[in-house]
Amino acid sequence: MDADSDVALDILITNVVCVFRTRCHLNLRKIALEGANVIYKRDVGKVLMKLRKPRITATIWSSGKIICTGATSEEEAKFGARRLARSLQKLGFQVIFTDFKVVNVLAVCNMPFEIRLPEFTKNNRPHASYEPELHPAVCYRIKSLRATLQIFSTGSITVTGPNVKAVAAAVEQVYPFVFESRKEIL
């Protein structure tokens, strides 16, 4: 579609979630007492550690599994994860950095036009679902990419997917449909 090439849509990645394993048992108490930016949730059994430089919050379990959230790009996520592992190493644990995987990417994108949601839902029946009673946005799922888009009537779209490429592809895919149901500015 010509509309595709005209406008350069900037997709802003707001959150990248990743997991990795340290393959060693971690003593949460020790981390909690000697770490600088940690919150120890003893009732649930995890430690939250926040890094400043890549702004990252990591959830650490004693089994050695760690989830990192808050990064703004895949590289940054990996970098932050490695720093975290390094700091754990310094605390004295035999840490091995394995199974790093980016699990979820959240991005935001803005269309320069508004969208007619009921019309859009009608044209994209199986993929799109719209319940105004529950949520003001249309939920559009792409099974092949395993991505979900939330399309608002103002034209802003929130995309979540397994990695950055899928997110970009999802926006590309949905653009023509959204363009069809746009509201013409008179």
Next chain:
Amino acid sequence: MTGRVCRGCGGTDIELDAARGDAVCTGCGSVLEDNIIVSEVQFVENSGGGSSAVGQFVSLDGAGKTPTLGGGFHVNLGKESRAQTLQNGRRQIHHLGNQLQLNQHCLDTAFNFFKMAVSKHLTRGRKMAHVIAACLYLVCRTEGTPHMLLDLSDLLQVNVYVLGKTFLLLARELCINAPAIDPCLYIPRFAHLLEFGDKNHEVSMTALRLLQRMKRDWMHTGRRPSGLCGAALLVAARMHDFRRTVKEVISVVKVCESTLRKRLTEFEDTPTSQLTVDEFMKVDLEEECDPPSYTAGQRKLRMKQLEQVLSKQLEEVEGEISSYQDAIEIELENSRPKAKGALASLTKDGSVEDTASSLFGEEDAEDEELEAAASHLNKDFYQELLGGGVPGSSEAAGGPAGGGRPPALESLLGPLPTAASLGISDSIRECICSQGRDPNASGDGELDLSGIDDLEIDRYILNEAEARVKAELWMRENAEYLREQREKEARIAKERELGIYKEHKPKKSCKRREPIQASTAGEAIEKMLEQKKISSKINYSVLRDLDSKGGGSPHREDARPQERAGARKLSRRKTPARRSGADPVASVGKRLRPMVSTQPAKKVAVGEQALLPSPPSLEAEPVRPTAVVVESGPVSYHPEEDADEEDPDEEDGEPCVSALQMVGGDDYGCDGDDDDGY
């Protein structure tokens, strides 16, 4: 008949006799098969002379009743799980549907949805009530009835978003496209609730027109339909001179007051609101509006731009003011006696010295410097907006000594905290160099230390003193939780000592009891009582007597030390004895309600029912076991009836008692007390 070979002679000529169900070899006569299961239709003769086919209808879904060939009586008394689930579901659907006033067709459709859901295993892991509600709402949407999800959640007392989730899942799995909700559907319903009387129709029509107008003005996308309805109805009511307060409307429509007000304000912003009532009915404005959120966004943008323009102007004004200030100051300085030479350098710092020296020297430069300093200090935050480091006023001053200013500024403000002094130079360097790093392959498992700065990470680790302080703080914060844990442990240890510590194992589902196999009713009762352990005080000998003969004193001992030696003596109290007598007989083969053992105490306390267990009636019981009513639900409660009937019985001792009475009609009745006890 497949070509089978006879075992004896090897011949292939085998004859099947359908009637006897045999397969016989015609050569040697040996019977190859016995009791063959055939699939022929058999007919039996009815009492009326007609003939009907033998067999049972079996549904497609379930396997139906599997007859136990020579097995126990009560193996498959209930149907299998699937059929039971469907039956249960059907009952719940009807129950809920009647509360919503749905017609039969809708309920049937809902049941079909439910069947589909069950076959796709969507009921697993979900509360049945949620699934039922989702099925019903799906029907409502497809039929277009004015039922909201909120109604269903009201009935079930469940969070509406939970229901919504289940509903969405159901719609997706069953591939049913529920048509979008049109707020116009709700108008008649809400109008009816708001009681407009005769003018109901007119008000509805007006509200509909308003809604359509709202739709065209883009107010309805992404909004709850009920909120829009509320606003439309409120305005329509006012237009027709009905006084409906906001409170009344929101109680009907179920939105928040602020939501309603917001919708009204949005509507106010549209040009339609400027029309009078008559005009509105006649004319329909052509132009459309933008959605409110869009206009809000636009407004914000405009505000921002305005701000920027204003700030620029402000700067200029400020610059002028500061220049006047500086001029005045300079004059003052000039008028004061100046300290010269070494003293001057001693009293002031280096930065001021510069300005002082420049005082003597270039007054223009000094002016500019001071201006620059002042403007820099004043408008620091404006610079962010404009994105420019150069204050506008200095440009206005004209001919700035561009090269001279930056160092002067620096020296003016004193030694700025440099990266080095803060000690974060490493981090900054690392940050910069981290861009060029290529990601490490995660295959080897070793931690790639490139780009990771150890120094900073060290800062993440507290030293001894800090660790102690932190431990102290954490302990104080979570003191309560720790205390609870300790108490729990102490309790467990104590119980262990005493030997009464119960390990709380996860609840196991109760085992299916084996069916009781007994030859006589009495034996069955006995066995069942043993199993159920209802009362250890029941005199089994008497129970047996029940069975064997009709007369004799049904002597029953109970928790209450009430003597009933003289069987004919009838006390005017409800005795559990009678009930316990009635119960086993009545509930052979079905779950006994645990009322029996606890009820005695209660009924004694109540003592109001004058149910007179007459021995004759007890006698009558075994005689007529078939007349016993097998109840599956609460039995109706007829105290008066019984009371009347009891009186003559008391005297005569007639055996003719109604089945209800015999069974103990009001004993089984649902007294309020009973339920409370459980």
